[in-house]
Amino acid sequence: MTQPFSGAAEGTSVTHKVVVNVFVADQWPASLPAELRYDSTDPYAVCLSLGGTSTGTVDWVFARSLLSEGVSRPVGLGDVLVIPPHRCHRHSVRIIVRSAALSAGLDIAASAVAAFLAHTDRAVPPGTEGLHIDLDRVVAELTAGSE
Template sequence: MTQPFPSAAETSVTHEVVAHIAVADEPPVSLPAELRYDRSDPYAVCLSLGTTSTGTVEWVFARSLLSEGMRRPTGVGDVLVIPRHGCQRHSVRIVVRSPAGAAVLDIAASAVTAFLERARMVVPPGAEGQYIDIDRVVAELLAGGE
């Protein structure tokens, strides 16, 4: 269940949202989704689509990309974030691309704003470097070379 604000002891945030998804040659559908943020990876957010029973698809991208995309179109490559004003309701459009194709997701701007506010309480923007476990990062990099 989504809580309005994390407690001082919380190190992560999960926010349930509804994503309206359009994929080429398919009718649009609405799916349950989650936005997640964790202090252990302070620069990233995760967008998870679907349910455990139907299967989930996840994208991980910069929290700053999501935040900036609330104000102006931003991003290059696999993830673009675009604010949408003037439609029936304000939303944030997230375009995700992979070699298999692309999908366009619309999420209510109010839900994304609430998520970002909660994430800011866990790690304020600009303070992310204080939460990086350098020893863990180096160990993961060295293990990847084996």
Template sequence: MVTVLVSVPAELPAPLPAELHYDMTDPYAVRLSIGAPTARPVDWMFARSLLTEGLQRPTGTGDVLVIPLHRCRPGSVRIVLRSAAGHALVDIAAAAIDAFLRRTVSLVPPGTESRHIDMDRALAELTGGQD
């Protein structure tokens, strides 16, 4: 668990608890859960490689961007989350992301993700469980 600073338009930035999750059965993805301890968290799924690259340089397109904040907030990374409902800026300590990514790499090294995918399950999900 880590505290992130969440900014949304027309509101003051708010510190909120957050957690990064990794599941070896979905080895290309990470999940960011943000929310107050008593509230249902908001989850965002995106590529582990996006988070890794975003520690070094701005990266991403579409719904998720990851930007290191070397100049304005050293030691932090900003994750920009966008949807049809709006957008949020999530600032998180780069050290927390780095530690999380090191744990994921110890479980599934980059380049070996395809060895951890259950193709039968993936095909069943894509076809709605039909043969």
């Protein structure tokens, strides 16, 4: 389930509503509402925001390139791994998120991920991310605590 492209003509942001099937060890799978989000002010990152949990919303922010590469081959190290559709889950992209306490498999329809990525590519074509970074803002944020 996806929502149409919601970014401005310049493509400043993209939001797709999706359903995520969550798999956690020793628990029954659950379907939760979620959003895939992208904003050109943070052009290298995407956010997967899971809603409907007892603790509120949970956000994972990771590289857009990780998600993009993960639709065709397994990628990732550490806290986020992306696995493309294959014989065990033919129609979904699996994102595995890990913390020190637990890990979970998150299945999202491959068609929803592809549509989301196509919209992010129109907003900020891959390879042009550096043109969208506000270096003055970044420097100000980095130096704010040093005064």
